[in-house]
Amino acid sequence: MAAPGGTQKRAPLPEARWPSRDEARASRLFSPIHLGPLAVRARTWVPAMVPWRASDGGFVTDAVLDWYGRFADGRPAVLVVEATGIRDVPSGPLLRIGHDRFLPGLAELVRVVRERSEGHTALLIQCIDFLSIRRRPDRQKFLERFLAIGEHHRAALLDLGLGSAADESSVRCALLALDETTLLGVLEPREREDLLFGHRERVTDTHLAHVRELPEVLPGLFADAAERAQRAGFHGVELHYAHAYTMASFLSRTNTRDDGYGATAEGRLRLPLEVFAAVRGRVGAEFCVGARYLGDEVIDGGGRIEDAVVQGLAFARAGMDFLSISKGGKFDDAKQPKVGEAAYPYTGVSGHECMPTVRIEGGPFGRNLPLARAVRGALRDAGLGTPVVGAGGIASFDQAEDALARGDCDLVAAARQSLADPDWWRKVEEGRGAAVRRCVFTNYCEALDQRHLEVTCQLWDRELETPDPGPKPVSMAQDGKRRLVAPPEQPSA
Numbered sequence: 001m002a003a004p005g006g007t008q009k010r011a012p013l014p015e016a017r018w019p020s021r022d023e024a025r026a027s028r029l030f031s032p033i034h035l036g037p038l039a040v041r042a043r044t045w046v047p048a049m050v051p052w053r054a055s056d057g058g059f060v061t062d063a064v065l066d067w068y069g070r071f072a073d074g075r076p077a078v079l080v081v082e083a084t085g086i087r088d089v090p091s092g093p094l095l096r097i098g099h100d101r102f103l104p105g106l107a108e109l110v111r112v113v114r115e116r117s118e119g120h121t122a123l124l125i126q127c128i129d130f131l132s133i134r135r136r137p138d139r140q141k142f143l144e145r146f147l148a149i150g151e152h153h154r155a156a157l158l159d160l161g162l163g164s165a166a167d168e169s170s171v172r173c174a175l176l177a178l179d180e181t182t183l184l185g186v187l188e189p190r191e192r193e194d195l196l197f198g199h200r201e202r203v204t205d206t207h208l209a210h211v212r213e214l215p216e217v218l219p220g221l222f223a224d225a226a227e228r229a230q231r232a233g234f235h236g237v238e239l240h241y242a243h244a245y246t247m248a249s250f251l252s253r254t255n256t257r258d259d260g261y262g263a264t265a266e267g268r269l270r271l272p273l274e275v276f277a278a279v280r281g282r283v284g285a286e287f288c289v290g291a292r293y294l295g296d297e298v299i300d301g302g303g304r305i306e307d308a309v310v311q312g313l314a315f316a317r318a319g320m321d322f323l324s325i326s327k328g329g330k331f332d333d334a335k336q337p338k339v340g341e342a343a344y345p346y347t348g349v350s351g352h353e354c355m356p357t358v359r360i361e362g363g364p365f366g367r368n369l370p371l372a373r374a375v376r377g378a379l380r381d382a383g384l385g386t387p388v389v390g391a392g393g394i395a396s397f398d399q400a401e402d403a404l405a406r407g408d409c410d411l412v413a414a415a416r417q418s419l420a421d422p423d424w425w426r427k428v429e430e431g432r433g434a435a436v437r438r439c440v441f442t443n444y445c446e447a448l449d450q451r452h453l454e455v456t457c458q459l460w461d462r463e464l465e466t467p468d469p470g471p472k473p474v475s476m477a478q479d480g481k482r483r484l485v486a487p488p489e490q491p492s493a
């Protein structure tokens with residue numbers, strides 16, 4: 001990945017001091033907390049990570065069960081299942097919860113996590129809606145088939161002295177013959193973006209009926225999904241209001257919808273609050289419902305921490321059971337994809353802030369905690385006790401414990417460290433921190449996600465030669481070269 005800010009220097013991994021078993025047991029990190037109605041036994045949290053293991057139809061597979069079962073071995077207090085689609089529409093190997101036919105697989109997932117964590121892990125599922133995004137088209141295909149020819153194209157060709165070209169196919173031929181710079185000058189901004197990046201729907205495309213009607217449709221879809229999660233036995237749901245997806249786009253300062261669902265702080269919050277109200281109305285007060293949203297969008301014209309504070313107060317007052325704070329991850333500043341590939345929202349500056357590597361200026365370690373601290377501080381000042389989850393480059397006991405002691409957050413989420421070593425929480429809790437396989441934060445895993453390949457960790461494969469003591473043979477990725485789950489902990493010599 002390119003180094004944001006132009007630096008190639010790698011931030012060193014912080015020294016890790018590991019606690020004894022007694023120190024860990026007495027720590028804040030391993031003390032219980034309530035997420036609304038849900039009592040969890042510690043402040044340890046594995047946030048959502050898409051592993052690209054669902055079937056093409058969006059069903060839970062054995063590989064999905066192995067993936068979550070492996071996290072459950074480490075007994076985090078909370079484990080959040082990947083962003084799971086709430087609609088009944090094909091979306092490739094991404095998990096789905098948009099129909100009752102997905103229930104048996106999801107119920108099996110709940111069973112496996114309960115069994116492998118021995119009941120120590122609360123299981124949430126992240127519910128997502130996203131709008132359509134197309135791959136970057138080939139220039140010829142775009143001009144011959146996708147571009148809707150309008151009067152502005154004819155007028156521009158006339159200005160260029162290329163005739164009035166009344167019929168559509170002559171306009172297409174004339175555009176095809178233009179050099180790149182002239183063509184880009186003729187196209188309108190959205191057409192230019194469609195050509196250079198691939199067409200992407202926005203929540204502001206209210207000329208499209210299905211986009212205009214999102215406020216009518218989404219509360220019901222989210223409520224249906226949450227009810228299915230409840231029926232499948234999950235302990236709660238996390239509404240995905242973060243990153244590049246529909247709900248985050250409603251919350252975004254870039255949302256200029258003029259139908260009461262954008263334009264002002266209140267308008268931008270309206271649909272996220274209506275979705276939450278519909279979900280709560282469906283699942284009741286005894287089911288945990290929270291949201292993940294952005295503390296900073298990190299894009300030009302996007303929301304900053306001041307917006308996130310206002311949103312956090314509104315969510316807490318509405319009765320959310322937790323708020324999980326993330327950062328960036330937007331399409332707005334994504335790198336131009338190659339022809340035939342889709343834009344990936346973690347490639348621009350906002351994306352680098354979402355999953356920061358050791359090459360980011362200032363390093364990734366605890367980088368996003370100030371955002372969680374600001375939201376939490378505002379909640380507490382307002383007399384609201386809603387728990388706040390912090391994430392971003394957390395990979396040691398001291399980091400986590402200090403974040404809790406400083407009041408940055410109430411629960412500590414670690415995605416990539418938990419991927420590198422799913423047993424790490426348990427090792428720390430048991431005073432065996434020295435055995436933790438430490439994430440190196442160079443984002444091999446994220447590069448696989450970008451290419452929609454099964455996500456694995458580079459460190460697992462270093463131990464490929466180590467025989468697994470378990471009865472099952474090692475499951476390998478489709479390329480036959482990578483383990484699909486972290487190797488089991490080796491018995492100490």
Ligand SMILES: Cc1cc2nc3c(=O)[nH]c(=O)nc-3n(C[C@H](O)[C@H](O)[C@H](O)COP(=O)(O)O)c2cc1C
Binds near residue numbers: 051354392445449
């Ligand atoms: C492979 C991968 C997939 C991810 N998928 C999701 C997702 O589905 N939903 C989400 O909110 N965040 C997702 N994230 C972001 C993480 O939850 C987390 O916020 C981010 O990696 C920063 O935390 P970390 O430094 O502990 O890794 C993903 C991260 C990775 C590495």
Ligand code: SF4
Binds near residue numbers: 420457
């Ligand atoms: S591949 Fe492994 S070591 Fe590298 S960033 Fe991802 S989890 Fe960490």
